[in-house]
Amino acid sequence: MNKVNYAKELDKKIEEYGKEGLVPKLLLHACCAPCSSYCLEYLREYFDVTVFFYNPNITESSEYHKRVEEEKRLIKEYNAQVEAGAFEGMNSTGKARKIEIIEGHYDPREFLDISKGLEDCPEGGERCRKCFELRLRESARVAKENGFDLMTTTLTISPLKNADILNEVGKEAAGKAGIEFLPSDFKKKNGYKRSIELSHKFRLYRQDYCGCAFSKAERMNAQAANGTL
Numbered sequence: 510m511n512k513v514n515y516a517k518e519l520d521k522k523i524e525e526y527g528k529e530g531l532v533p534k535l536l537l538h539a540c541c542a543p544c545s546s547y548c549l550e551y552l553r554e555y556f557d558v559t560v561f562f563y564n565p566n567i568t569e570s571s572e573y574h575k576r577v578e579e580e581k582r583l584i585k586e587y588n589a590q591v592e593a594g595a596f597e598g599m600n601s602t603g604k605a606r607k608i609e610i611i612e613g614h615y616d617p618r619e620f621l622d623i624s625k626g627l628e629d630c631p632e633g634g635e636r637c638r639k640c641f642e643l644r645l646r647e648s649a650r651v652a653k654e655n656g657f658d659l660m661t662t663t664l665t666i667s668p669l670k671n672a673d674i675l676n677e678v679g680k681e682a683a684g685k686a687g688i689e690f691l692p693s694d695f696k697k698k699n700g701y702k703r704s705i706e707l708s709h710k711f712r713l714y715r716q717d718y719c720g721c722a723f724s725k726a727e728r729m730n731a732q733a734a735n736g737t738l
């Protein structure tokens with residue numbers, strides 16, 4: 510079976526909207542500012558983007574607040590660029606739109622409930638699939654309730670996350686809510702590399718683990734094993 514190139518699928522969609530002169534309303538589920546940086550730089554040229562920050566997988570409340578505040582700061586930086594007419598990007602259509610944000614509710618118990626029995630799974634395993642389902646289901650619900658045309662997620666920018674699974678889970682969640690899922694694989698076309706450049710440029714806080722307590726423990730064990738703890 511041929512592997513789907515979700516980055517190409519996204520570009521095809523963008524081309525279709527462009528031909529029809531449409532600027533769809535997109536709800537972008539975002540996990541953190543560094544991952545959002547490239548996704549927003551790219552998407553704001555073609556969509557009317559609202560970020561949805563819903564991440565109950567972040568076990569520690571202080572870490573959650575740090576990440577959501579960085580997300581808001583990044584959006585402010587981008588909106589200031591648009592106001593000043595001084596934005597840049599790799600696509601450069603010459604247009605960019607301001608970005609809104611909706612902060613979802615934060616209750617880490619929602620994540621801990623769905624990860625019961627999967628605590629020892631390594632990152633990338635079954636627990637992560639459940640984690641994607643939880644976050645994208647809520648994103649789809651909010652997108653539908655608030656009249657968005659489409660939804661997608663920044664999660665596909667991570668080289669540690671499987672784009673096939675994310676697109677499958679996202680499509681299913683969106684379909685059940687009665688909304689369209691925008692395919693993506695943001696790490697492609699140098700997206701991941703650009704997110705690192707942008708993170709440096711805006712001095713974004715870059716965490717060194719995914720988010721849940723289990724991923725933090727996994728990272729610390731790896732650091733202890735290679736003597737970098």
Ligand code: SF4
Nearest residue numbers: 637640719720721724
């Ligand atoms: S490692 Fe990341 S994606 Fe996987 S369960 Fe933890 S927070 Fe979710």
